[in-house]
Amino acid sequence: MLGKLTWQAIPFDQPIPLVAGGVVFLILVAVVIWIIVKGHLPYLWNEWITSVDHKRIGVMYMLLSLVMLLRGFIDGLMMRSQQALAFRAPGYLPPEHYDQIFSAHGTIMIFFGAMPMVIGLMNFVVPLQLGVRDVAFPTLNSTSFWLTATGALLVNVSLVVGEFARTGWLPYPPLSEATYTPGVGVDYYVWALQISGVGTLLTGVNFVTTILKMRAPGMSYLRMPVFCWTALASNLLIVAAFPVLTATLAMLALDRYLGFHFFTDTAGGNQMMFVNLIWAWGHPEVYILVLPAFGVFSEVIPTFSGKPLFGYRSMVAATLFICIVSFTVWLHHFFTMGAGGDVNGVFGIATSIIAVGTGVKIYNWMFTMYGGRIRYTTPMLWSVGFIVTFVIGGMTGVMLAVPPADFELHNSLFLVAHFHNVIIGGVVFGGFAGLTYWFPKAFGFRLHEGWGKASFWFTFIGFYATFVPLYVAGLLGMTRRLQEYDVASWQPWVLAAGVGVLVTLVGAVCQVTQLVVSILHRDELRDETGDPWDGRSLEWSTASPPPAFNYAVLPNVQGEEPYWEIKRRAIETQQLAAEPDYKPIELPRNSPTGFITAFFATITGFALIWQIWWMVVVGLVAAYLVFVVFAWRDVTEYEIPASEVAAIDRARRTARQQWLDTHARVGEQV
Amino acid sequence: MSVSQALPGTHRRDMDAYRLRHGHGGGHGGHDFPTGHGEGGPAPRHVVVAYGFWIFILSDIIMFSTFFAAHAVLATATAGGPSGTVMFNPANVAWETTALLLSSFTCGLSAVATRARSLVWTEIGLLITGVLGVAFLVLECREFASFVARGASPEASAFLSSFFAVVGCHGLHVTAGLLWLGTMMAQVFVKGFRPDILRRLLCFNLFWHALDIIWVALFTIVYLIGLGR
Numbered sequence: 001m002l003g004k005l006t007w008q009a010i011p012f013d014q015p016i017p018l019v020a021g022g023v024v025f026l027i028l029v030a031v032v033i034w035i036i037v038k039g040h041l042p043y044l045w046n047e048w049i050t051s052v053d054h055k056r057i058g059v060m061y062m063l064l065s066l067v068m069l070l071r072g073f074i075d076g077l078m079m080r081s082q083q084a085l086a087f088r089a090p091g092y093l094p095p096e097h098y099d100q101i102f103s104a105h106g107t108i109m110i111f112f113g114a115m116p117m118v119i120g121l122m123n124f125v126v127p128l129q130l131g132v133r134d135v136a137f138p139t140l141n142s143t144s145f146w147l148t149a150t151g152a153l154l155v156n157v158s159l160v161v162g163e164f165a166r167t168g169w170l171p172y173p174p175l176s177e178a179t180y181t182p183g184v185g186v187d188y189y190v191w192a193l194q195i196s197g198v199g200t201l202l203t204g205v206n207f208v209t210t211i212l213k214m215r216a217p218g219m220s221y222l223r224m225p226v227f228c229w230t231a232l233a234s235n236l237l238i239v240a241a242f243p244v245l246t247a248t249l250a251m252l253a254l255d256r257y258l259g260f261h262f263f264t265d266t267a268g269g270n271q272m273m274f275v276n277l278i279w280a281w282g283h284p285e286v287y288i289l290v291l292p293a294f295g296v297f298s299e300v301i302p303t304f305s306g307k308p309l310f311g312y313r314s315m316v317a318a319t320l321f322i323c324i325v326s327f328t329v330w331l332h333h334f335f336t337m338g339a340g341g342d343v344n345g346v347f348g349i350a351t352s353i354i355a356v357g358t359g360v361k362i363y364n365w366m367f368t369m370y371g372g373r374i375r376y377t378t379p380m381l382w383s384v385g386f387i388v389t390f391v392i393g394g395m396t397g398v399m400l401a402v403p404p405a406d407f408e409l410h411n412s413l414f415l416v417a418h419f420h421n422v423i424i425g426g427v428v429f430g431g432f433a434g435l436t437y438w439f440p441k442a443f444g445f446r447l448h449e450g451w452g453k454a455s456f457w458f459t460f461i462g463f464y465a466t467f468v469p470l471y472v473a474g475l476l477g478m479t480r481r482l483q484e485y486d487v488a489s490w491q492p493w494v495l496a497a498g499v500g501v502l503v504t505l506v507g508a509v510c511q512v513t514q515l516v517v518s519i520l521h522r523d524e525l526r527d528e529t530g531d532p533w534d535g536r537s538l539e540w541s542t543a544s545p546p547p548a549f550n551y552a553v554l555p556n557v558q559g560e561e562p563y564w565e566i567k568r569r570a571i572e573t574q575q576l577a578a579e580p581d582y583k584p585i586e587l588p589r590n591s592p593t594g595f596i597t598a599f600f601a602t603i604t605g606f607a608l609i610w611q612i613w614w615m616v617v618v619g620l621v622a623a624y625l626v627f628v629v630f631a632w633r634d635v636t637e638y639e640i641p642a643s644e645v646a647a648i649d650r651a652r653r654t655a656r657q658q659w660l661d662t663h664a665r666v667g668e669q670v
Numbered sequence: 671m672s673v674s675q676a677l678p679g680t681h682r683r684d685m686d687a688y689r690l691r692h693g694h695g696g697g698h699g700g701h702d703f704p705t706g707h708g709e710g711g712p713a714p715r716h717v718v719v720a721y722g723f724w725i726f727i728l729s730d731i732i733m734f735s736t737f738f739a740a741h742a743v744l745a746t747a748t749a750g751g752p753s754g755t756v757m758f759n760p761a762n763v764a765w766e767t768t769a770l771l772l773s774s775f776t777c778g779l780s781a782v783a784t785r786a787r788s789l790v791w792t793e794i795g796l797l798i799t800g801v802l803g804v805a806f807l808v809l810e811c812r813e814f815a816s817f818v819a820r821g822a823s824p825e826a827s828a829f830l831s832s833f834f835a836v837v838g839c840h841g842l843h844v845t846a847g848l849l850w851l852g853t854m855m856a857q858v859f860v861k862g863f864r865p866d867i868l869r870r871l872l873c874f875n876l877f878w879h880a881l882d883i884i885w886v887a888l889f890t891i892v893y894l895i896g897l898g899r
Binding site for chain 2: 132136137201202204205206208209212213214215216217218219220239240242243244246247248250251254255258259260261262264266267268269270273277280554624627628631632634636
């Protein structure tokens with residue numbers, strides 16, 4: 001009746017996951033009860049859960065990302081503290097638990113921390129920067145989000161029901177085959193990623209279509225903000241790479257469930273094929289994450305340097321160069337496979353060449369800052385911190401790209417330090433820069449600068465304090481994923497990294513405090529103008545938070561920095577452009593389709609993990625019925641009357657007029 | 671501060687920027703804003719939908735290419751079991767191909783009928799497409815069953831694993847296509863040729879022809895090369 005699911009699945013004998021899971025469960029129950037008692041449920045359902053507005057979906061992605069970043073960070077704390085205690089000692093985490101933690105840490109951080117972060121930023125920003133009202137397929141967008149949330153839910157359910165994979169964040173066979181890992185851990189991994197992977201793929205389809213086919217009048221390709229370019233490159237990579245992940249995990253699932261022999265060590269299976277296929281997805285994935293972060297810096301640095309981006313076209317070219325070359329380097333993840341000197345040489349050179357594209361970008365950002373009037377706000381601090389950190393990470397990457405060096409450093413803590421160096425220094429710094437930069441646009445008030453700067457400095461210093469020792473430990477020969485070790489020369493470095501992660505923890509606490517403090521003091525941090533940073537791209541021309549339709553009239557784009565030009569003209573002429581002729585606006589209606597689809601996807605995924613076959617059938621039939629019901633809808637849009645559009649836009653114009661008056665007075669003094 | 675009013679009078683380019691109502695491309699006169707460069711503002715809904723669906727199909731083709739790559743690696747890994755030369759039945763494959771190619775043709779005919787706004791012929795075209803699709807699936811299942819009956823199940827060798835996976839994946843796509851086809855017939859029947867139904871018919875046509883394209887690759891890579899091995 002319930003497949004493999006029995007009471008044994010609950011780890012009553014392991015206090016750590018049980019207590020952690022119990023606490024999280026109680027918090028969840030408390031939150032749900034609070035929502036229901038306070039009567040927030042209808043608001044939540046109508047305004048958020050069923051919303052197909054790209055801005056709301058972007059905010060929900062960011063929220064998911066922040067929660068999962070914290071969750072993954074706790075795993076990181078546990079790993080560092082275990083290793084700090086584990087010199088010739090068992091520490092406090094038994095091997096089978098420690099293995100689950102490092103697997104869950106990587107999986108959660110990449111798929112449910114970093115991915116929702118960049119997708120959330122793209123969701124919120126791209127349609128605004130393109131000057132349009134929404135993405136190409138708004139309901140699909142909502143479905144993508146909820147499928148991602150389903151994956152995150154399944155991974156976290158594994159904490160208390162059953163177990164998670166002990167195979168690392170990429171489940172290499174033959175260890176991940178049913179013969180050697182018979183439990184449900186790998187199955188949780190496979191189905192959580194398959195379901196969220198479908199969501200991500202649909203996001204890719206959605207954004208490629210949006211960026212290529214839905215831009216404001218006059219916005220030719222070479223007038224798009226660089227963030228949109230990087231979003232385009234990232235989503236092209238999603239469309240090209242995620243199907244490979246889907247197919248690879250499907251093959252692993254067939255091996256595990258139906259006795260196929262894709263990757264087994266018997267009957268002709270080929271384990272290295274898994275490694276090749278997973279990295280054919282995995283390396284582009286790195287650039288899926290980091291390209292949008294590059295885009296964030298390309299928005300933040302010009303704004304706070306008071307200058308246009310240096311080398312716009314070379315930036316676009318470098319982005320597309322990275323986009324293409326990222327598909328030709330996957331083999332550097334396993335130079336030790338034994339493909340021979342020629343093959344390794346080709347991939348080593350290709351890997352080093354990618355650094356050229358990134359180098360172009362680094363110089364462009366520095367030349368943007370050169371001679372500018374730099375304002376060191378929190379987003380700018382994250383950006384400058386990124387430039388320094390990413391250059392170091394990039395250089396250790398080029399070191400690892402040399403095959404003979406890689407033979408020494410493969411699977412060592414040097415590698416671990418390298419990829420944390422680029423992912424934290426690139427993606428996470430970019431995510432936080434984007435978060436603080438666009439937060440006022442989303443909510444109409446800024447985040448607290450003091451706490452933001454504190455968060456930056458603690459995270460920045462904590463990062464170096466954690467990972468520089470790990471570089472050294474790696475050079476001393478310490479391999480990754482050790483639950484216990486007995487080499488005395490490693491111990492000081494491991495202890496230093498343990499201290500470093502505590503500094504980072506202070507940074508994380510500051511980050512949370514910043515959010516709480518900012519929400520409590522939102523009236524003091526309020527921005528009425530919609531343009532709190534003296535921005536340059538279109539999103540700053542509308543109100544904060546933007547109305548549901550983003551722009552009362554689609555902007556007519558005349559250059560690379562359309563809003564900056566218009567702002568200059570308004571200041572020069574001391575008046576706003578003439579009031580446009582307002583027309584009614586049609587917007588997509590909210591739809592519970594995404595949420596309901598994800599609900600049944602959760603049921604199907606859970607049933608597949610525990611092999612509850614009747615429930616699988618129920619889930620799939622229900623999914624088909626959702627499809628039919630959704631297809632049957634007759635009314636898909638609602639209309640905002642011209643009078644309402646006019647009222648909303650006139651309020652914005654009034655605020656802008658006031659801003660213009662103050663700005664004029666400031667100008668006279670100068 | 672309204673952006674849209676910055677430069678009045680320059681904005682005439684959104685008039686049919688995608689040249690959808692121009693016959694054969696040429697003769698567009700002096701102001702030529704290149705198609706697809708999107709300077710004319712957001713594309714019309716049916717362009718966006720079809721374009722997005724194309725992107726989805728491309729991603730699907732990449733997924734198949736992964737299975738093809740796996741099959742290319744594992745095609746000789748028979749582990750002492752039967753090879754394609756022994757197992758494949760060219761006659762059966764020929765009938766499968768005939769059914770699927772014909773179904774693509776009838777699917778195209780139904781699209782012609784849709785263009786002429788003929789409800790009856792659209793439905794008949796879709797129905798024949800569906801029947802041929804079912805025939806294809808029956809033939810495929812028969813082939814699978816005969817394989818298993820002769821001991822050539824996917825558990826037998828890596829070659830058979832990848833064979834069943836790549837052919838079965840295509841079969842699953844056909845099954846999903848048939849479910850979609852059924853709902854499309856019902857939608858056309860109940861709701862008529864509304865713009866959204868027309869867009870979905872267009873997407874369905876794209877999907878069904880893509881299945882054919884994948885089958886052509888599958889026929890070549892799995893069956894033809896497999897028989898010649």
